Amino acid sequence: MSEYILEARNLTKCFKGFTAVDDLSLEVEKGTIHALIGPNGAGKTTCFNLLTKFLSPTSGEIYFRGKDITRATAAQIANMGIVRSFQISAIFPHMTVLENVRVGLQKSVGSTFHFWKSEASLHHLNDRAMEILSEVGLDVFSETLAVHLPYGRKRALEFAATLAMDPVLMLLDEPTQGMGHEDVDRVTALIRKVASGRTVLMVEHNMSVVEGLCDRITVLQRGAVLAEGTYAEVSTNQQVMQAYMGVETALDA
Incomplete structure (x- = not known):
């Protein structure tokens, strides 16, 4: 059985009637680089804020190393690693x-x-x-x-x-945002290096970075999981391609 370092179970977050994260379940395996991707408004940032305790879920549970951290504070989970x-x-x-x-x-x-x-x-x-x-x-x-x-x-x-x-688990929010090609290459290599012996969960828009780095990818749409798998699997998924403006080459853009 795979060892999951972080798990979200049926995670939901509502804001005054708007559901930003909708019954989301996520499993991050120890020692991997895992990406959250999706079109704008997919719920990636809200999901990250829930996992890092900047927001409290409307319902659902979060586990770290098998321990329920749903009610923990941001400071407490930082002390956990x-x-x-x-x-x-x-x-x-x-x-x-x-x-x-x-x-x-x-x-x-x-x-x-x-x-x-x-x-x-x-x-x-x-x-x-x-x-x-x-x-x-x-x-x-x-x-x-x-x-x-x-x-x-x-x-x-x-x-x-x-x-x-x-850190035991590093969560990186758009680590290459706003960078030119040279800096993107440098930071990509840096993430690969510092991830050795650690687990990384990242939100990233640059699909070249995701393809080159990530062991597993979770695609979100409207706050829910649309697809999950390797880059090869999600990049050829018809639902994923439709979510990215219906363009078959969108994930390589």
């Missing part, structure tokens, strides 16, 4: 790259965020911070102010801050 890129994507622009990662490390070692602590008192975190920066290719930028990084490098810093939180 569920980290969403959106939660810590607001990097501190006037802190150095190294200092940004150290903020996440303070949390991972059981400390609160002490911005007022002296530089010397945080030196014990520097070695681990540099290891993380090296993992995402930012070690040479360690003393650079985050505000001066190019856009693609800022996204890499967000990944570094995510890794500093020691």
Whole structure:
């Protein structure tokens, strides 16, 4: 039997009569990269917000490692190892790259965020911070102010801050949005690298990225699961192609 690290069972979210997520069930297998895709308005963001506890479901249940987390808070699930890129994507622009990662490390070692602590008192975190920066290719930028990084490098810093939180499950919301081809290729390679030994659930519009990265794909339409499978399976599914404006090549666009 497959080991599912995250499960949603009959998840529903209604807003004043509008059903944004409709009886959705989802299983994310441990150690995989799983994508949520769908046309605009399909319910992807609402689903992500439910899974990461930014919203409470109208009905349904959410399980992490077999434990019911339906009533848990965002802070509680972060402490369990569920980290969403959106939660810590607001990097501190006037802190150095190294200092940004150290903020996440303070949390991972059981400390609160002490911005007022002296530089010397945080030196014990520097070695681990540099290891993380090296993992995402930012070690040479360690003393650079985050505000001066190019856009693609800022996204890499967000990944570094995510890794500093020691995630078991990483949820990435549109990680390549707004990027040119060079940055998309760099971030795609970075996701593949940091996913080693972890589980990733991502929302992504770029189907080339999804095809190249993801082990399994769940397609949403009107808040419900339309199809699920490998890229080869969903990209040739007639219902999926119709959902994407009825164009047979839409998933490759």
